[in-house]
Amino acid sequence: MVEIRLEEVTKRFGNVLAVDRITLKVRDKEFIVLLGPSGCGKTTTLRLIAGLEKVTSGRIYFGDELVDDGKTTYVAPQYRNVSMVFQSYALFPHMNVFENIAFPARIRKLPKEEVKKRVYELAELLRIKDLLDRKPHELSGGQQQRVALARALMIEPSVLLLDEPLANLDAKLRVYMRAELKRLQKEFKCTTIYVTHDQVEAMSMADRIVVMNQGRIQQVGTPDDLYNKPANLFVAGFIGSPPMNFLECSIDGKGFLDFGVFKLRMPEDWITAVQEVGEVIYGIRPQDIRVYKKEREGAVEFTVYVAEPLGDRIVLTLARDNLWIKALAPPEFTVEMGDRVWISFDFTKAHLFDKRSERLII
Ligand SMILES: Nc1ncnc2c1ncn2[C@@H]1O[C@H](COP(=O)(O)OP(=O)(O)O)[C@@H](O)[C@H]1O
Numbered sequence: 001m002v003e004i005r006l007e008e009v010t011k012r013f014g015n016v017l018a019v020d021r022i023t024l025k026v027r028d029k030e031f032i033v034l035l036g037p038s039g040c041g042k043t044t045t046l047r048l049i050a051g052l053e054k055v056t057s058g059r060i061y062f063g064d065e066l067v068d069d070g071k072t073t074y075v076a077p078q079y080r081n082v083s084m085v086f087q088s089y090a091l092f093p094h095m096n097v098f099e100n101i102a103f104p105a106r107i108r109k110l111p112k113e114e115v116k117k118r119v120y121e122l123a124e125l126l127r128i129k130d131l132l133d134r135k136p137h138e139l140s141g142g143q144q145q146r147v148a149l150a151r152a153l154m155i156e157p158s159v160l161l162l163d164e165p166l167a168n169l170d171a172k173l174r175v176y177m178r179a180e181l182k183r184l185q186k187e188f189k190c191t192t193i194y195v196t197h198d199q200v201e202a203m204s205m206a207d208r209i210v211v212m213n214q215g216r217i218q219q220v221g222t223p224d225d226l227y228n229k230p231a232n233l234f235v236a237g238f239i240g241s242p243p244m245n246f247l248e249c250s251i252d253g254k255g256f257l258d259f260g261v262f263k264l265r266m267p268e269d270w271i272t273a274v275q276e277v278g279e280v281i282y283g284i285r286p287q288d289i290r291v292y293k294k295e296r297e298g299a300v301e302f303t304v305y306v307a308e309p310l311g312d313r314i315v316l317t318l319a320r321d322n323l324w325i326k327a328l329a330p331p332e333f334t335v336e337m338g339d340r341v342w343i344s345f346d347f348t349k350a351h352l353f354d355k356r357s358e359r360l361i362i
């Protein structure tokens with residue numbers, strides 16, 4: 001049983017505030033993903049949990065045990081029973097696959113027979129049994145990745161930390177390994193913290209996702225929470241592809257949202273919710289916009305700026321004056337640049353954000 005708690009954890013490198021008052025509880029056996037753009041503090045958070053860095057302030061607990069408070073208490077990495085896999089894999093080039101996997105157990109001086117048995121078990125599970133005699137340079141990226149993972153699992157860690165482990169793989173292999181890793185994590189049942197900047201990776205694997213930006217947590221939730229109830233503009237814009245459309249508008253006091261070039265009548269619950277706010281941002285995903293070739297009641301006219309057919313759908317970029325919107329249409333919806341189309345906005349699928357605080361209103 002390992003539950004990890006971070007309380008107000010802050011890490012500074014000189015003037016750089018890498019991690020800014022992070023409070024988070026990772027449940028036992030949970031697969032949690034730290035997601036955010038490059039430089040937002042994901043790796044630093046992982047290294048703090050591993051014990052490779054000390055907190056500047058705040059506290060980290062493994063279960064009931066305080067492992068780091070930046071002052072008097074600091075439990076070194078080797079006593080935390082964590083394993084970490086880095087983006088670079090960091091395999092030992094002069095050792096073959098067997099020796100690489102066995103290494104963590106060897107330095108712990110586990111009995112030889114036991115080590116051998118466990119290497120074979122892991123190799124079987126990760127489908128690298130035929131590679132045990134090879135050196136790392138004789139392996140593909142995906143194979144190296146699996147060797148690194150086997151090595152990390154060798155000591156039966158209670159916590160597995162993975163830092164962008166799929167980043168160096170080609171697209172096809174990445175999709176394959178995503179599913180494999182998700183299965184493995186459930187089989188091994190170890191608390192897992194996985195770092196990535198790739199929202200699709202995060203959405204597809206995580207029990208819960210922690211969205212970070214500039215060292216701070218933006219939102220913690222299930223993939224479904226983040227997609228359907230984003231807490232603020234940052235999360236709304238980061239999750240989902242193509243990204244959510246954001247349209248600036250104001251409230252006209254008569255129950256309309258004013259976009260400048262057109263107005264939309266708001267439903268009753270929206271009117272009640274927006275009474276206190278002025279400038280707002282209307283957010284709607286390309287998936288939730290309906291596009292028509294003919295004029296219809298309540299739909300707004302736009303011009304096709306460009307259409308990008310992707311086989312299973314068409315991504316449309318639509319323009320009206322200085323408003324730009326992306327919408328998805330079915331493959332049979334063939335249009336040309338410059339064609340007129342009409343789009344309708346589904347208020348049940350839309351979000352409204354306060355322009356000033358960037359927080360979700362509805
Ligand atoms: N050892 C270090 N010394 C100085 N600055 C660092 C160090 N490690 C990370 N940083 C800075 O801290 C911030 C967060 O870095 P990092 O945790 O690596 O981000 P991420 O993994 O999300 O890309 C960045 O601005 C980075 O430049």
Ligand SMILES: [Mg+2]
Pocket residue numbers: 042043044
């Ligand atoms: Mg990183």
